[in-house]
Amino acid sequence: MSIDGKQLNLELFDPCSQPPLPCQGESILEEPVNWADGFVVVYDVSDQMSFLHAKSILRQIKEARQETCKGLADLPVFLVGNKQDLCSARQVHKEEGQSLAQDDRCLFQEVSAADDFSEISSVFTRLIRHVMENFKYRTDRRRYSGSKSMAKLINNVFGKRRKSV
Numbered sequence: 001m002s003i004d005g006k007q008l009n010l011e012l013f014d015p016c017s018q019p020p021l022p023c024q025g026e027s028i029l030e031e032p033v034n035w036a037d038g039f040v041v042v043y044d045v046s047d048q049m050s051f052l053h054a055k056s057i058l059r060q061i062k063e064a065r066q067e068t069c070k071g072l073a074d075l076p077v078f079l080v081g082n083k084q085d086l087c088s089a090r091q092v093h094k095e096e097g098q099s100l101a102q103d104d105r106c107l108f109q110e111v112s113a114a115d116d117f118s119e120i121s122s123v124f125t126r127l128i129r130h131v132m133e134n135f136k137y138r139t140d141r142r143r144y145s146g147s148k149s150m151a152k153l154i155n156n157v158f159g160k161r162r163k164s165v
């Protein structure tokens with residue numbers, strides 16, 4: 001992906017599409033929270049339960065980061081309210097999303113993935129810009145996920161190196 005003239009390799013991890021964890025009660029964030037450079041937490045504006053779930057995930061991110069990465073700059077988190085097009089079925093007001101994002105110091109946007117992919121693209125572009133900004137102030141080296149470490153190893157031996165996010 002190219003952003004602001006920079007060529008980046010992105011690794012996207014969707015915990016919801018992963019197989020269930022062997023140990024019940026283990027957080028879905030257990031693994032990515034250790035290496036992710038940013039988070040997108042999505043809820044459905046027509047589903048109050050999904051908003052409560054998003055709230056709980058934001059709390060988990062905050063707690064996990066405080067535990068594992070003391071002293072590091074906050075990682076950018078984007079709270080996204082999807083299915084904005086379902087006006088008549090709306091259960092979560094935009095203001096509720098805005099207020100949660102404000103309390104948790106997140107970026108916030110309502111989108112309709114079904115209507116307009118450019119809004120989704122803009123969410124990722126904004127998040128990545130914040131990640132890049134954060135890199136300027138971070139002294140730690142980025143930790144890769146397992147698959148990324150292997151890809152990096154192979155790249156170091158055989159390929160050209162690119163900046164990764």
Ligand SMILES: Nc1nc2c(ncn2[C@@H]2O[C@H](COP(=O)(O)OP(=O)(O)OP(=O)(O)O)[C@@H](O)[C@H]2O)c(=O)[nH]1
Pocket residue numbers: 016017082083084085086111112113114115
């Ligand atoms: N009306 C409307 N429907 C949407 C929108 N985005 C997704 N959907 C529908 O919501 C359903 C779930 O979409 P998926 O793409 O499977 O969502 P997902 O994020 O992969 O779901 P998880 O399995 O929970 O991770 C599908 O029927 C989509 O067509 C949207 O913006 N508006």
